[in-house]
Amino acid sequence: MDDTSILVTGGAGFLGSHLCDRLVAAGHEVLCIDNFYTGSRRNVAHLLGKSNFELSRHDVTFPLYVEVDRIFNLACPASPVHYQFDPVQTTKTSVHGAINMLGLAKRVKARLLQASTSEVYGDPEIHPQREDYWGRVNPIGTRSCYDEGKRCAETLMFDYHRQHGLEIKVVRIFNTYGPRMHPNDGRVVSNFIVQALKGEEITIYGDGQQTRSFCYVDDLIEGMLRMMDTPAEFVGPVNIGNPGEFTMLELAELVLKLTGSRSKLTFKPLPADDPKQRCPDIGLAQRTLGWAPTVSLEDGLKPTIAYFKGVLGV
Ligand code: NAD
Numbered sequence: 001m002d003d004t005s006i007l008v009t010g011g012a013g014f015l016g017s018h019l020c021d022r023l024v025a026a027g028h029e030v031l032c033i034d035n036f037y038t039g040s041r042r043n044v045a046h047l048l049g050k051s052n053f054e055l056s057r058h059d060v061t062f063p064l065y066v067e068v069d070r071i072f073n074l075a076c077p078a079s080p081v082h083y084q085f086d087p088v089q090t091t092k093t094s095v096h097g098a099i100n101m102l103g104l105a106k107r108v109k110a111r112l113l114q115a116s117t118s119e120v121y122g123d124p125e126i127h128p129q130r131e132d133y134w135g136r137v138n139p140i141g142t143r144s145c146y147d148e149g150k151r152c153a154e155t156l157m158f159d160y161h162r163q164h165g166l167e168i169k170v171v172r173i174f175n176t177y178g179p180r181m182h183p184n185d186g187r188v189v190s191n192f193i194v195q196a197l198k199g200e201e202i203t204i205y206g207d208g209q210q211t212r213s214f215c216y217v218d219d220l221i222e223g224m225l226r227m228m229d230t231p232a233e234f235v236g237p238v239n240i241g242n243p244g245e246f247t248m249l250e251l252a253e254l255v256l257k258l259t260g261s262r263s264k265l266t267f268k269p270l271p272a273d274d275p276k277q278r279c280p281d282i283g284l285a286q287r288t289l290g291w292a293p294t295v296s297l298e299d300g301l302k303p304t305i306a307y308f309k310g311v312l313g314v
């Protein structure tokens with residue numbers, strides 16, 4: 001048991017709630033803050049009775065004065081549908097949120113881990129993406145509020161590190177899925193599973209040949225925890241994701257097989273700036289964290305489908 005006190009922003013969200021589970025189980029004092037924009041109390045309801053867990057409603061765009069040893073900064077809507085609904089707030093959450101968490105980390109001398117994203121690579125010309133690739137991001141498109149907000153948050157992390165000697169850790173998370181994903185968040189894994197379970201048409205955007213690499217949530221959280229524990233001089237950024245790459249058509253076939261659904265495919269227009277290919281190079285994570293994903297897409301989809309069956313009551 002370890003009574004380090006840890007702040008998790010966005011802790012009532014999909015990834016944040018799984019992170020809180022692990023931290024609470026390890027005996028840390030966990031303070032979870034969330035404005036419940038896309039997250040929900042339900043995701044952490046099972047932790048509310050624990051003496052080492054506290055949940056508080058707070059928006060990271062406002063200052064926060066607490067005493068903690070470590071901060072995991074996850075607050076930010078992550079699915080295109082949600083982050084594009086109020087794009088100005090999305091940028092504010094990434095940028096003002098990062099400034100506030102950095103100011104807090106500076107005052108209390110806490111170590112800060114930033115949940116960055118593969119979206120900092122934009123629609124990449126390099127494949128698979130390595131951390132030293134600078135990316136190809138449209139600064140003025142509909143995805144920019146998220147991509148550029150996260151890029152600016154990374155800039156702030158590294159400047160506070162260089163200028164104020166802050167202990168920072170930056171992880172670039174690739175598409176992650178699992179139980180507690182929001183059923184209506186528009187992401188491909190949740191959309192396909194919900195559509196398959198309801199017997200609705202599976203919506204393939206574009207020709208379905210674009211690729212993504214899907215990491216199961218337990219693997220991802222393990223990578224984040226290991227990153228937080230690395231020596232101070234290792235700051236990242238480090239890719240965390242599963243290099244197994246699938247086209248959206250392959251994903252749809254797998255979901256149909258595992259759900260036993262007879263849903264038909266339907267083709268819809270490809271959203272603007274939708275990256276054609278995405279796959280992490282995880283060599284750095286393997287070398288520095290001794291980490292690699294262990295759960296195959298098929299094995300991870302099974303508990304995810306079971307979760308959505310419960311949510312939908314089917
Ligand atoms: P999520 O939407 O489930 O979680 C985000 C949480 O942040 C929610 O609980 C939401 O209510 C909260 N939040 C949003 N704005 C806030 C604000 N201003 N103040 C306080 N709380 C706020 O998404 P997720 O998939 O769990 O993503 C968590 C983090 O990981 C995000 O920073 C996201 O950018 C990053 N990430 C996720 C993925 C993925 O595939 N899931 C990929 C790359 C990066």
Ligand code: UDP
Nearest residue numbers: 062063064065066099100101102103104107
């Ligand atoms: N901040 C915070 N909690 C703290 C300390 C600072 O939320 O415990 C916020 C504060 O509102 C400030 C931001 O973090 O706007 C950046 O702090 P920093 O000390 O870097 O800058 P300054 O206070 O000089 O603007």
Ligand code: UDP
Nearest residue numbers: 080186187188189191203204205210248274
């Ligand atoms: N996608 C799709 N059908 C859907 C939702 C998404 O074909 O119902 C596609 C989307 O166009 C993208 C990929 O699946 O090419 C992954 O989309 P998601 O929103 O999950 O993540 P991101 O684009 O942020 O990687």
